[in-house]
Amino acid sequence: KWKKGSFSSSLEKEIIFLCEVLDFLNYFYYVDSKPLVADGLYDSLFNRLKQIDVENTHKVPAYAPIFRVGSSIVGDRETFKHEVPMISLNNSKELEGVEKFNERVEKSVGKGFSFIGELKLDGVGFSLKYEGGLLTRALSRGDGAIGEDITANVKTIKNVPLKIKTKKSVLVRGEIVIKNSFFKEMNDNRARLGKKIRSNPRNTVAGALRTKDPSHTAKIPLFAFFYDIPIFGEEVLNTHSESMDVLKKMGFYVDSNRVLGSKEQIEEYYKKILKMRSEIDVDCDGVVVKVNEKEYRDVLGSTSHHPRWALALKFPANKTLTEIENIEWQLGRTGILTPVAKLKPIDLGGVKVSNASLHNYSLFKSLNLAPGDTVEVQRAGDVIPQVVGKVVNSGNDFFKYPKVWN
Ligand code: IVH
16 A cells, blocks of 8 residues: 555655654564564665655654654653552462462352453563553652653653554553573673673663653663553453453453462462563563452452452572682583582572583673672572672672683
8 A cells, every 4th residue: 555655745754654653563563573574574664754744844743763862852751640550469478378369358258250361470560541542641660659650761661552543541461571581692792792781671661651752762672561451441341351351452461361260270370370480581470460340359359458358379589699609610511611610509590500501601791700700699590690780799709710721
């Protein structure tokens, strides 16, 4: 349908067409991870819209995808009261709290309710407001009652819709994360360039959202996933499953979730996700179990801190702090020497760990590690534990190259 010149009679029509097509392609690329067209075609449509904007000031609407990265630096951040407070979840250590939780829910609402199980991704919680179909404000959690305006930063996140197909007043909630693979790659690059490495993915996300220059945020491939619609006009969505469907239909990324009918199914779900934890390329620190039916949620209510209708089942930590006792060099099969940290033994996700790979040489050098330093160690699934950051500097000096022999 789109050919150069075919809209010459009506610029407005061409602008609207380009916005819609770009949003459509963007959805498949960034939300559904199934690109529909070659990058070159997307780019030519994008550039055409940009060209129109340069040639015709103020003709292209503010929600157009070419304005994800605003040009202006954010001033002092304004704060706003959350229309619906952002309370947090009650935590259970692994499966310990499931039985009590199930009992309490049953006692309050009887039988006939169901649970939903979903991932608890470890990122930064946020809240989005849409009015008349347009994203009007993004707020950070703040203290739960008042959040900070992060609209300019959030608009740069490619899978956050700037425009939705309902004129209702809509409030949605979710979590902003980055992929662990990107986090690693970014740290490798920073180390190579002699820059300070970032301590973990969550802090990287928080930093990217805090920066006053949205073009910095745009350089970090942040990703948003959504798990709640506290306001959907006047409409009441009866179940969490329905809310997730509505979110999906509006173009928000929703992770898979599962209806769980019993305590046993909750346990099974928890174990299944724990097993695949290392395959998820985002820090996942547990699963969340929520009562599916809103009428029962209302009966259960909330304390000032937590809803009584949900429980987070936290995975055993796969990251912890320990001390380096020694650093040794190990000769690999391919003839490469790798530094290995000998650690004060620790328990990581149920496994005793006393060695950690420092396989990434530039990272190792940039951390300037030495025996006596306190470091953060991470074990992801079956992968060899790794030192991911230094927390306390002992002041000791290491850097002994291994003796080379042949
Ligand atoms: S629901 C009232 N669902 O974990 C319930 N939260 O304290 C509000 N989180 O602040 C949250 N994954 O930032 C919910 N599937 C999920 C989640 C999730 C991660 C975060 C969220 C919240 C914190 C829990």
